[in-house]
Amino acid sequence: ETGVTQTPRHLVMGMTNKKSLKCEQHLGHNAMYWYKQSAKKPLELMFVYNFKEQTENNSVPSRFSPECPNSSHLFLHLHTLQPEDSALYLCASSQEVGTGGYEQYFGPGTRLTVT
Amino acid sequence: GQNIDQPTEMTATEGAIVQINCTYQTSGFNGLFWYQQHAGEAPTFLSYNVLDGLEEKGRFSSFLSRSKGYSYLLLKELQMKDSASYLCAVYDSNYQLIWGAGTKLIIKP
Numbered sequence: 001e002t003g004v005t006q007t008p009r010h011l012v013m014g015m016t017n018k019k020s021l022k023c024e025q026h027l028g029h030n031a032m033y034w035y036k037q038s039a040k041k042p043l044e045l046m047f048v049y050n051f052k053e054q055t056e057n058n059s060v061p062s063r064f065s066p067e068c069p070n071s072s073h074l075f076l077h078l079h080t081l082q083p084e085d086s087a088l089y090l091c092a093s094s095q096e097v098g099t100g101g102y103e104q105y106f107g108p109g110t111r112l113t114v115t
Numbered sequence: 116g117q118n119i120d121q122p123t124e125m126t127a128t129e130g131a132i133v134q135i136n137c138t139y140q141t142s143g144f145n146g147l148f149w150y151q152q153h154a155g156e157a158p159t160f161l162s163y164n165v166l167d168g169l170e171e172k173g174r175f176s177s178f179l180s181r182s183k184g185y186s187y188l189l190l191k192e193l194q195m196k197d198s199a200s201y202l203c204a205v206y207d208s209n210y211q212l213i214w215g216a217g218t219k220l221i222i223k224p
Contacts, residue, residue: 004157042119042214043158043202056211090157098210101146101165106157 002026004107006091012113013081021076021110023091031097032074033104034066037088049074050097081114088112117141119215121203126221127193135188135201135218143208149177149188150202152217158202161188190220198222 004025013019025032034046048056049068063085065077074091088111092104119139127133139147146165150158164170164179164186176189188201200217207213 040123040216042216043204045212101163103148103160103163104212106159108157 004091004093004105006089006107006110008110009108010111010113012115013078014115015081015083017081018077018079020078021089021091021112023074023076023107025072025074025091025093025105025107027093027105029093029095029105030071031094031102032068032071033092033094034074034076035090035092037090037109043090047076048097055097078112081112083114086112086114117207117213119203119205119213121201121215121218123216124219124221126223127190129193129195129222129224131193132189132191133193133220135190135220137186137188137203137215139184139186139203139205139213139215141184141205141207141213144181145206145208145210147177147179147186147206148202148204148212149175149186150204151199152202153199161201193222195222195224 007022031050033048036044045058046060047066052068063080067075088109090109091107094104095102121137149161151161152158162177169178174191179186200219202217203215205213
């Protein structure tokens with residue numbers, strides 16, 4: 001595997017379900033990100049981890065819970081979601097946070113539908 | 116607040132040239148990125164500008180004017196595969212990446 005991978009690619013879940021999204025990067029990067037992408041809206045940064053430490057939590061509802069066990073893996077645990085949470089969830093990685101010039105590499109995303 | 120503006124949609128003809136503009140108002144500036152995103156796929160990095168001027172990379176060029184808070188992406192010799200959304204993003208003073216909503220580019224034969 002190369003680059004950034006995400007599983008599952010598609011997920012349909014009810015509002016009472018619990019599920020997890022997984023992201024893995026094979027680039028040797030130290031920073032990982034979760035984004036939400038809704039149609040015709042800018043990418044919304046949800047969480048940032050730098051060297052396994054969470055550095056950003058942009059007022060994300062508690063029904064989204066991130067986990068970063070090491071610099072290569074990132075999870076997003078989902079529970080009691082709402083229909084408006086339906087979106088494409090993108091994972092990204094970069095060399096590190098806090099210095100310029102490092103582009104972010106994105107995974108293919110998980111298309112989430114909440115019914 | 117912080118804001119990045121791009122046109123929502125543009126249409127161009129195969130073989131032609133198109134310029135996609137991006138204006139930004141952010142708290143500080145530490146660089147500007149352009150990404151390409153095909154429908155249903157991940158965004159992929161195109162270019163990075165931190166100093167004023169033009170950066171050329173094959174058929175794609177990106178320009179930056181920090182004093183005007185302005186950038187553009189220039190695509191030459193358009194091909195059908197260039198149909199995609201183009202995202203502008205700016206690093207603010209805290210190195211947080213602020214994203215525009217993207218410009219959907221439609222290429223017609």
